[in-house]
Amino acid sequence: MGSVTRAVFGELPSGGGTVEKFRLQSDLLRVDIISWGCTITAIEVKDRQGRASDVVLGFADLEGYLQKQPYFGAVVGRVANRIAKGTFKVDGKEYCLALNKEPNSLHGGVRGFDKVLWTPRVLSNGVQFSRVSPDGEEGYPGELKVWVTYTLDGGELVVNYRAQASQATPVNLTNHSYFNLAGQGSPNIYDHEVTIEADTYLPVDETLIPTGEVAPVQGTAFDLRKPVELGKHLQDFHLNGFDHNFCLKGSKEKHFCARVRHAASGRVLEVYTTQPGVQFYTGNFLDGTLKGKSGAVYPKHSGFCLETQNWPDAVNQPHFPPVLLRPGEEYDHTTWFKFSVA
């Protein structure tokens, strides 16, 4: 049987409100989530010997999350990932967003969904967060009602995203947790074995915007259909890391996305999703300057993200999966993070 408990995590400056922490516990997992940005602050998983470690990067207190930091554990939106030059058209009307990652817009803008306080509701096996993103927030069209629900089911953390729009708007929601299955604070992820269920990926330009080509992975560094050991693989292909969208094979139904195994501890993370893509990001921009939980520092490649989502810049690339949500429709996506030992 699982349990859910709630506690105060911290106070936002200038009377901005109280951030609460929700602890979801099953016999296999313990997950902490705060109402600031629907942020996962800890996931405790046992290894083969039954020793529990926290496998996500993060901070000990609210100040850590409020500083400039790369979306540790947060839900990102209204549109996760990059929009080229921060502009797009909906039904002929042009919209301009802040260029918070020059020359593009990244992860919803200057104050995206990761930098707001959500309204929590405790469930029997989880917690649901909701908020209304006002019309024009960060330059996006229309009001958007959003619900993000985290539930625990044994060794599985299930994240459901729902949204309803008052006007046609692009929507792309994901969670930006950085995992290290050796335990957060371990220096790198080179000994992790990675599999991603994708026959194609999106090559990008120097600003990380997809070129538009949907390229076969066959014969390239992006062929992760059979497990590769990450450190050796990066070396073999002289790669600085991954920061790419992999095009998943499945439809809108639940499908397998990725599997990561850490042989030494036996910990395995399997990801399933209803989304058409996953941004595999190997923490290339981490630089060891942030002070994390339990005295951890986070150097380059000390965590990986599997951001299940629509394809980057889909709003400007008509042959990518549709990203517009129209009034009367419902955005409804789910991702399953399944932990086990092998």
Ligand code: BGC
């Ligand atoms: C992006 C990276 C970015 C990181 C943190 C990832 O989703 O793909 O390019 O640096 O988020 O901002």
